[in-house]
């Protein structure tokens with residue numbers, strides 16, 4: 001059993017007066033993939049956006065309870081959200097490369113954190129693009145605009161951009177939902193490789209994907225955590241009726 | 253890092269507050285310079301006084317700007333009488349019947365027209381329009397008519413583009429419903445499209461009026477600038493002096509109460525234009541309110 | 545309807561009328577431009593552009609007025625751009641909804657609606673007299689800045705708001721601070737739109753006369769410092785025409801002014817075209 005990296009305890013979240021998360025308690029182990037599944041609007045995105053405090057940017061968003069990262073409550077007073085996000089990266093549903101060159105996209109994070117040395121930057125860019133399996137395709141067109149890449153390439157670029165900051169955790173919010181099957185397969189392969197070095201939390205609507213890539217799975221429904229456990233067990237022997245209904249597609 | 257961010261936010265806030273600060277300063281300085289005369293003469297007498305005689309050789313100077321207030325409205329309304337029908341027709345043309353080549357020509361023409369400095373329009377008015385009016389309609393040539401025409405040319409692009417927007421924002425279904433009932437295109441434009449776009453068009457017209465009243469150079473060069481009411485009052489071939497011209501013409505040599513009276517003219521102008529702007533905004537807002 | 549004219553006929557008649565209206569508008573414009581250009585082109589010689597005026601402008605050239613206009617635009621640009629873009633960034637990226645923000649936006653709206661002659665009066669009382677800048681490039685340039693500031697704020701704010709929020713999120717998720725996100729991602733992405741707006745703003749300022757009459761002065765000497773008075777080109781044109789000094793010179797000045805405005809507007813269009821596809825270099 002590996003160590004617990006992220007743990008939420010009785011986490012409640014309100015958007016204004018609407019409660020979006022109710023008493024979420026779960027623990028995500030280090031260097032494993034945790035999948036979050038559930039019907040649309042059940043709070044999956046809301047939950048993973050709590051982990052790197054992206055919800056700070058939403059006004060009227062109120063959070064109670066604890067979310068521990070490496071043992072400290074990230075909603076504690078001494079935690080700086082900007083520092084936290086260096087350690088917990090995020091890849092979004094829609095690929096969102098900056099309108100800059102491929103190189104500048106990947107170098108953005110290190111530069112923002114003060115790195116100026118060109119050789120060092122070159123090295124990080126190359127490493128990150130290799131790690132995100134994009135180097136072969138873009139290695140000699142680093143000056144091209146990132147906007148010119150295909151959707152799947154853009155998403156892998158966004159992953160490279162996240163890797164360049166050297167985070168410990170990577171959050172994926174439906175990273176493949178805007179992509180074709182081939183690009184999806186590439187990203188799944190990538191996640192399988194990345195989990196040796198990173199703790200990964202992935203939101204997905206695709207049951208097979210959850211089954212293929214994750215070690216643990218959490219099922220959310222209407223802002224509540226219904227069931228959490230080993231992926232194999234959730235998919236083969238779910239404890240709750242609603243989990244089974246959802247997984248077998250009989251939800252309604 | 254944190255303090256850096258704070259300082260930047262403060263600087264940005266200060267930039268953002270500049271506009272409102274300038275507006276406040278404008279009001280303060282107008283009042284500071286203009287109030288002395290307003291108090292001395294009395295606001296009513298200043299606004300309704302018929303006689304503008306700031307440098308009296310014998311006796312008391314008098315500061316009455318009623319003829320100039322009338323003149324400002326006179327030329328502005330005159331310009332609307334010309335520009336509104338023409339502008340509306342162009343807007344309907346643009347939005348409803350223009351083939352794309354005609355649309356692009358008219359659009360570019362409008363952009364060009366907006367760009368022409370008003371002093372150039374005034375100059376053209378001075379060398380072409382004023383002699384034309386003198387030769388063909390009589391009078392001195394410098395006249396309400398000349399001012400109205402020049403202002404109409406300036407107001408045209410504004411009226412066209414706002415009305416065009418208003419017409420375009422009329423839901424397609426209205427138009428289709430009418431056409432489906434067998435109405436002709438023109439009937440549909442007149443009975444369905446224009447009424448639905450009415451408040452947007454009204455806003456455009458009032459805004460054009462505010463801008464015309466505030467316009468200086470183009471009018472100044474063609475209206476003749478005599479500070480009395482036209483006689484008879486409906487004689488559009490008579491010269492007049494709008495408020496803006498009054499300020500420009502005398503500011504360079506005015507001192508004391510005289511200068512103060514010019515600032516007071518500025519106050520009245522400011523208020524008139526502000527009120528019209530507010531009404532225009534209201535008209536636009538109410539349009540937003542009634543659209544679902 | 546008991547009309548004598550059939551609907552089809554009135555439809556056709558109305559359409560003819562609309563075509564006529566559109567043609568009148570275009571012809572008026574063409575006539576004005578054509579007239580100025582035809583009258584003014586013969587005056588345009590190198591010496592007209594490069595000489596100082598003699599006999600109050602009845603002879604010689606318009607160089608000091610061109611230089612004066614140029615200096616005024618420089619001051620206007622240098623003051624309006626940082627303040628205007630700063631204000632837009634605050635409104636688009638930092639401001640929270642509330643009374644303060646409403647007052648700030650209201651102030652921008654108000655300033656936009658103030659007649660230019662009132663801004664001129666204010667510039668005279670505040671800049672020239674109260675702050676002691678006198679009739680000078682500085683006073684005139686700042687007064688023009690007051691006039692185009694709202695425009696620049698609005699255009700910039702729109703360009704900033706058009707930047708997809710996904711880019712901001714991506715930057716924050718990489719551990720960038722607010723200002724890093726704004727300055728390195730949002731602003732560069734919005735720059736083409738902002739630049740176009742700024743250039744168009746200068747196009748508005750360059751032909752403005754009422755604002756500078758009592759702030760920039762009317763000296764026809766070459767300026768040597770920020771505190772020297774200058775006579776901008778549109779004011780020179782006004783004096784030539786209204787004092788009956790020389791229609792010929794006035795036509796020439798008009799053409800020069802028109803060309804300046806035209807070049808500025810075309811530059812704005814060119815920038816918009818060029819950056820149709822966004823690509824920013826770091």
Ligand SMILES: Nc1ncnc2c1ncn2[C@@H]1O[C@H](COP(=O)(O)OP(=O)(O)OP(=O)(O)O)[C@@H](O)[C@H]1O
Nearest residue numbers: 015016020038039040041042043044045046047058
């Ligand atoms: N910024 C916000 N302000 C207010 N309510 C929000 C906001 N973001 C999400 N919500 C609400 O919170 C609830 C959970 O939304 P969330 O985006 O987390 O769902 P999700 O599980 O990710 O759905 P999907 O699968 O469609 O992405 C929804 O009811 C949504 O309407």
Ligand SMILES: [Mg+2]
Nearest residue numbers: 044045046173
């Ligand atoms: Mg979601």
